[in-house]
Structures are given as C-alpha cells and as structure tokens.
Amino acid sequence: MAYVPLADQDDAHALHDPQSFVTKYIWSQDHKVIAIQYGGVAIFVGLIALGLSIIMRLQLGFPDTVSFIDPAFYYQAVTMHGMIMVIYLLTALFLGGFGNYLIPLMCGTRDMVFPFLNMLSFWFYLLSVLVLLASFFIPGGPTGAGWTLYAPQSISMGTPGYEGGILFMLISLAIFIVAFTMGGLNYVTTILQARTRGLTLMRLPLSIWGIFTATVLGLFAFPALLVSAIMLGFDLVLGTSFFMPAMMELGEQSSYDGGSPILFQHLFWFFGHPEVYIVALPAFGLVSDVISTHARKNIFGYRMMVWAIIAIGGLSFMVWAHHMYVSGMNPYFGFFFATTTLIIAVPTALKVYNWVLTLWQGNIRLNTPMLFAIGFIFTFVHGGLTGLFLGNVIIDIPLADTYFVVAHFHMVMGVSPVLVLFAALYHWYPKVTGRMFNETLGKVHFWCTFLGTYAIYLPMHYLGFLGMPRRYFEMGSTDFVPASAQALNANITLAAIFVAVAQILFFVNIFWSLRKGDKASGNPWGATTLEWQTPDTPPKHGSWGDELPSVYRWAYDYSVPGHKEDFIPQNEPGEEYEKTHHTSGGHA
C-alpha cells in the first residue's frame, strides 16, 4: 500500500471527541488539555521545590534562627529541591507541557499520533509526583542522599531517609521514566510522521527541533537512570551488591561485597549529563522563536542552529564523566572528557552568537516575553562561560564540590531555562487562554526575577573560589573562610527570598488575566508559525477546523522585503522569498 501522509488521510482519523466534563478535562486525550495538566502539576511541584530552597537558604544565610531546620531536614531539603527542579519541574514542563501543546500545533496536525498513550503519560507522571511527595509523610522522611543519589551513601545508615525515602524516590523515578517514555515516543513519532503538507524538517520552528532532539536524548538517557534506580533498589531491598562494596556500617561489616560505587556514577551521569540538554535544548528552541518573533527578524543562521542542536545532542552523550573528575575513576579519562566537553562549547557558543545576531538589525519589541529572552541570553552566557572552568579537568579539581559548581549549574540550567519558561509562558499565554496578560505586571516580574537571580548566583561563584564546600549544613568554625562570607550568604538568602516572593506577581498575572485580561486575537504577536494560525483561539479540540493547514515556507519569514506586513505565516501560499531572491546562503 502506498504511503499516505497523515495530513492527507485526515478524514480517516476520526478524533475521539470528548463526551463529558470528565473526558474533556480529566481523562482527556487532547494534547492541549494534557499540556495544561502537565504544566499545572509541574509548576505546583516546582513551587514546593522553591519553598525547599528557601529553607536551605534560611539555614545558610541565617543559621541558628529557624528551629525546625535540623541537619537531617536540611539535607532532605537539598535533595528534594534538586530532584524536583531537574526532573519533575524542568523536564516535565518543557516536554510534557510545551512539547504537548506545541508539537501538534506547530506541526499542523490535530493531535499526537497516540492520544491514549499521551493521556497515560500524564497520569503516570502525576503518580510519580504523588509517590515522591508521599515520601515526606513516611517515617524518616524523604531521602537526604543528594539529588545524585550516590551509592553507597544513599542506601546506608547515616543518610536521612535511607530506608524509606530513598525507595520512594527510586520508585517515583521509575514511574516518571515510564511516563516520559510514553510521552516521548509520542513526540518523536508525531514530529516525524504527522507533519502537515509542505512542512519539511528544515521548515520546522526551532522549538520543535529543540523539543525533538531533547526527547530523543531522553529516550536514550533515561534508561540508564532506570537501570541504576532498579539496581540500587535491588541493593537496598534484596541485598544485592551492584553498587555496594564491602564496607562497614556503624562498626559492623555490612553484608555487601564486590559492588562498584563508581559504576553507579557512570550510569547516573550517562543519564545526568544528557539530562542537562534535555532541559536546555527545548529552552534553546523556544527562546529562538520568542526572539525571532519579537525582533521581527528571521532567526539568524537557521541551518546552523538546527545542526548545533543536533551536534550538542550527540556530544552530550560523550561528556558525562566530566561530573566525575574527582570521583576516583581512572584519571586518564580526564583527557578525553575534558576535550569532548570543551568541544561542546563551540556549537553552544554559535547558538548564543546567532541569538544576538538575530537581534542585530532587528526591530525589537521590548515586551515581557522578549525581556525574559534577553535576560536568558545574559545568564546563559554567564553560566556557559563558567562551564568552561569546570569542564577543563584541572580547573575542576579545586572547584569541584564547591559553591562555584552550585552557582554554575543554577545559572546555566536553573535560572536560564526558567527565564525561557517565563518567556514562553507569557509568549504563548494568549494562544492558550485567549486573553492577554498584564504587560506592566509581567515586566515587574521580569525585573525582580532577572536582577534577583543574578544577585543570588553571581556572588555565589566567589564562595566557590574561596573553597567553600557545597552540601554543608553549616560551615562551622574554620580558618580559611573569612567572616564576611557569612554576610555574603545572608545577602544571597535575602535575594533568594525576594525572588521567591516576586513569583507571586506571575501567578497574580496569569490568574487575573484569565478572567479580566483583554481578549487576545488569534495572532497578537504577528507570528509566522502555525500555532498562531488556528481558526479559533484558544484552539478547539482538533485545532484546525475543517482542513489541516498546508505549509509553503520556513518558520521565519519576518520583515521580508517587499511584503506589506512584517511577517508571512507559514501557511500563506506563495513562493518563498529565498527561492526568488538569492541572498547570502539561503536556508534550504
């Protein structure tokens, strides 16, 4: 049978129209509802993780003031904050939230190719979150093993939650990975198989390229985490020794023998490093579209941007042991992993150049989404450059396990992706809700968040230069840390509290605007990509009315010479400007 693209067999695919409130909003198979479900849960757990970070900061900034923060709880807060932010907020919101919402719309299809699986993906994700949160209510509380869960410490006495909390964590991770796999297969298949007529791969918006590559990375990387979670669970519950060597526990020989703690680290980081890009690549993609739209200018070097995403994705599997320079692994690995790590800086730097060059000679609309995007470029440059310190093995030796690392990864995969998330949430808010958000409130939110986070993390690097170790309940009396470091820590804490409180502005804005915001037109930003061309806003079930859109051009026809509007939607018929006017290069 001849292959018929999904876009051409539209009628054959009758949509499962929701029948009732329950099938419409709860057991929904509509990607847009699932996206909002994913997003809502992710932001909810993200707020818990934000609260945990404030607990940490209170202890570090103002030790001896909060009576309920004991050492055990501090380490539990550190652990849960990290794991929730990385996995349950960032991964889930970028892929489950934005991936779900944007893939079918940007690809011009009515839904994911496997809507039922998509629904299951969300419910498994919710289950994983509930299991994770349940660990706060069991005896011993959640695990305090650090988010990396390094064996043997994570399952031996001396670590908070070593019996119950860690098991809940491992089970929750396993469920999350099942959820991710169901969603991820959907995203990849939809992008590869269900794009509408004329939408070639090299016409895709960079958002889709970022989400697609990140999902592929996830499908290869999460299995490594899954096996480490399962094997660590076996070591804990069944007494196997995959990661557990012969060791002592409180003066007694443990029954473990022969396992390798370093093997756990290799498996963890074989997942863990690609995970950085599972978060970063969707951010790269989304921010590219936000920048291009509001600069009224095509993204500069589109092909380079696509290949950079792919190159970064591929290289991200070859750099994992740069997290392990001081782990005791064979030090000769350092030569290889330092080299691959610094190579990855080249495509990453090119992306930064291209964002800035997109702004160059643009017609920049300095609204809330654009401000967040510009803020992202600044913090990402900062965080990327400090990565060149840590990636270069010999420089990592003094800086590893200090606050420099904490500052670096928060700047590069905390603040930067979160700024993109806000840029994207504001940018797509009119499409999702049909209302405009309050611009003034949005800008105030930006300034508080951007300046506040920089005030947190810039000085934190310098505590690292000093040699102040991370994951310390308190520094205690020590010779090499001057007393002024405590004052600095107090200021960092104040900035952190300020940023946390400022997030209220965001929630006030989105909830207030939901009812009171100005009605949004279908394409308020004058954007080219397909999601802005739906017949209804917010898009109805099936999104496209009677007929799927056809695509005639790439995603970035902004300010095309000779065209009366400063943008041409992808589905507007006509020859591409590139085809008729040979400019330098051309974009395929």
Next chain:
Amino acid sequence: MAIAVVLFLLVVGTVVFHFASPWWFTDIAAHWSNIDFTINLTFWVTGFVFIAVNLFLAYSVYRYRQRKGSTHTAVYEPENARLESGLTILTTIGVVAMLAPGLFVWAQFVSVPDDAMEFEAFASQWQWSFRYPGADGVLGTADIQHISELNPWGVNPNDPNGQDDVVVKRPTMVLPLNQPVKALLRSRDVLHNYTVPQFRVKMDMVPGMVSYLWLTPTRTGSFEILCEQYCGLGHHIMRATVEVMEPADFQNWLNAQATFAQTQQRVAADTTVGQQQYAVCASCHGANGEGNRALNAPKLAGLQPWYIERQLRYYQEGVRGSNPEDSFGQMMAPMASMVNSESARRNVSAYISTLPAPASSVTLPVGDAARGMRIYEANCAACHGSDGKGSWATDAPSLAGMDDWYLANQLNNYRTGIRGDHDGDDYGYQMVSMVKAMRTQQQQDDVITYINSLR
C-alpha cells in the same frame, strides 16, 4: 531601553565585583601554581567573551529597539556564511587556548614523581585516620575485613610490611615541607573526599578501591582537611588538620607516633588496679559509678572505656574543664590528674566499664518522646545508634542510661561553647554543630525524654 542600560551596568558591575571581591582563592600552599595559572588564563578568555557578547547584546537591543513613530524595519538576512564560519574559528581558537594548557597541567597531575613519599588517608562516617609507611618505606596491605575497634585502619595483621606502619587514629596529620607526597585514599564505608583548599587538589575516597593525588607542600602551617563529597548526615562536620613542617620536625613527629605493631601489642588493662584507683572517683561518682546529682557528678557506669579514657585525658590536658564558665568541669580537672598516665587511665576506665549500669531516673520536665524520637532518629542515631549505645566506629559515647540532667548540661555546654570548642577536642566540634538539631528548649526536652526511654 532600560534593559540595554541594565545589561551594560550588569557587565560593568560584574567586572567591578570580580576585582573588588574579597572572596578569592586561599593562599596556595602546594606546588600547584600551574592550576592557578590555568584558572587565570580561563578568566581572561571567558571574561573577554562575557564582556564582548553582552555589550554587543546591550548595544543591539539599544540600537534596534522599536520606538514610537519610527518606521524602522528589520533587515532580512537568514544567513551569513562568512560571519558564521569566522565566529566558529574564533571560538575554536579560544577553546583550544584554554584546553591545551589545562590538559598539559592535568598530565602533571596524573604523573606522580618517583620520589614521592606515600601516606594514606582513611575516611569513615565521619572521622579521619592516617597511616605512614614505617622504616621499610612500604605501606602494608589493608582491607575492610580486618577492621575492628583495635585495628580501625584495617591493616592486614599478617602482612610484615604493615607492622612498622605509623598509624594515627586522631584527625591530625603532618607532611614534610618541599617533599613530593602521594596521598593514597581509602574509605571504610561511603564516598568521602580529601580536600585541602590551600593545596588546590582534591580526590574522592571510594570504598573498595584506592584513589590518589599528589602534591609538594610549599609552606609550613596548619591547614584544614575537609570532606567535599557528600557522605551523609555528618558531611559538614568531617574535618581534620594537616600540618606542614620542616622535614626534621616531621621526622620527630613521625617517630613519636605509634606503629601498627605497637598498637596491637598493648598490655591488657588491669581492672584490679583500676578498681583501686577508682576509690578516689567513688567519693563523687558513687561506689558503683551511679553518679550523684547533688555533687553534679554524672553516672559513669555504662560508658565505653575508650570514651572515659579520652575524657580523662582531655581533663588532664585542659581540653575539658579549663573554660572559666565550666564550673563543674573545673572541679573534675584536678581529679583527673590523679590518673595521669595512659595505663592508669586505661585501667580505671576498664574497671568502670565492668560496673553494671543502673536505670536512669527522670529529674527534668518530661517532653514529648514521640517528637524526640523523630529528632533523635534523624540526627543523633547515625552516630549514637538507634539504641543510644554509641559506637567506637563513630567515636560516639553511649547515651542510653545517662541521667537526663547530665545530658541537658552537656548539650547546653556544647551550645554555649563551653565544651567542644577547644582545639584539642578532636570530636567535640561535631556536637557543637549537631546540637542545632535541638534549637529550642522544648526540642531538647523531647530528645532527652526519648533517650531516657532507651535501655
């Protein structure tokens, strides 16, 4: 507009902060100045990029922002092959300029000089011990299975190379000046890490294997050793000290330490002698070591002998009982000098440990044992055990059966700096931190009430 100005100010502010910051690398005390060089080099390269990219960003935003009434339109320029390849080449050059020297110095890190003197650092939750090769210059083999209270290093007793090894149980080690040294790093339980900020180098300690690092100390002085790989609850209180001395002083120090063979051949304690010595103690602590509240003399029965022995030494050395605010400790100090030899302390401690421990009485307001249990299990049990019996492995004394008033006194002493702050107190600083698990009187009462329920 504002964003362009702010970006400009942030760039300037960041540079100013960098140069004005009093928080910077500690004065180096090892020969790894090459590491500092690569860091500074990286600073120049990345600093240039940071300034250049962000100023260009700020300028672009300023120059090409939309203005009211302006009819400016954006330029249509999808690609610029020359610009893109130019930037690629420039970036690659910058990366190579940082990577090449970095790898060069890393090559030095991985090649230990042949004349490096070896020593071993051995970590456990949350203590340090050390070992030096003896006269034969060879460290004996060691393994987890040999570890016992008497042999906490796990030195193989059948290995002749190990007999003359110099062993140090305290969290203090010494290195000779200007002598390349290679640290062999082992762990007894979980991952740990050997870090001395002034030495610049650090490495994890992994159970089941031996990792290493090397350095040449370049200035004398006393430096802190920290664990920088998260190792559980006591991670932040896992400290030791390394002292760098002139080689002759180092040799003297080394000669004064016990060899492994000596530690294994100590004469057994004599409880009969100990019983005679105890007669003096009995006047306050009671004939059966049951303690006397009226005299503020704590119960001794039930405490481990190594703990009593250490406390007697501390009183005698002024580590305990010398603080003018410690009135009870000051009463004990002169008494301790009556058992002023190591063997005397061992004998009397051994005798005390034979005394049967009577049940503790409740003299303080009763707290909430359930809440106390939560705090105890989370923060105290890791060292003192769920049963409150303590352990030699964590240097934690038994708490079960101790009188509540004494526990309260000591917790208050740790909190107020009366106990644990002395430099000679190898383990007290850990409690100075851990009492923060009980920041309110109520929390402390709860925990003590729970400990009271442990038998």
